[in-house]
Amino acid sequence: xxxxxxxxxxxxxxxxxxxxxxxxxxxxxxxxxxxxxxxxxxxxxxxxxxxxxxxxxxxxxxxxxxxxxxxxxxxxxxxxxxxxxxxxxxxxxxxxxxxxxxxx
Numbered sequence: 001x002x003x004x005x006x007x008x009x010x011x012x013x014x015x016x017x018x019x020x021x022x023x024x025x026x027x028x029x030x031x032x033x034x035x036x037x038x039x040x041x042x043x044x045x046x047x048x049x050x051x052x053x054x055x056x057x058x059x060x061x062x063x064x065x066x067x068x069x070x071x072x073x074x075x076x077x078x079x080x081x082x083x084x085x086x087x088x089x090x091x092x093x094x095x096x097x098x099x100x101x102x103x104x
Contacts, residue, residue, distance in 0.1 A: 011036050012043065012051055016093040031086075038062060055090075059083075 002021045009016050009032045020028050038058040039051075048054050066079060 012039050012054065014051065014097070016090070016097060018089055018093055035062070059087075 002023060004019045004021050006017045007020050007025060007028070009018050009028070011032065018028070035055075035058055038061060039054050042048055042054050042057050042061075046057075048057055063083070067076075
């Protein structure tokens with residue numbers, strides 16, 4: 001049985017709580033490190049302002065890399081499903097974080 005727990009991740013210095021199974025944690029940590037690196041590069045090397053816009057640009061760049069490498073051709077539906085699930089999790093985490101700021 002897979003048990004889901006909540007772990008803390010950090011993107012551009014902002015901390016988020018994300019549900020994750022113990023088995024998926026290493027892959028999630030690797031994905032967070034990769035995404036954080038992309039987001040930091042965009043922030044440092046462009047005029048894009050705002051975490052949400054930086055995240056969107058990073059997502060587009062990563063999707064482009066995936067599709068350009070040919071890795072998305074035969075497994076595109078699987079990747080698309082995983083990306084949508086990750087996006088939904090990030091949306092939930094961001095909504096929870098926003099609630100914290102609304103209460104302050």
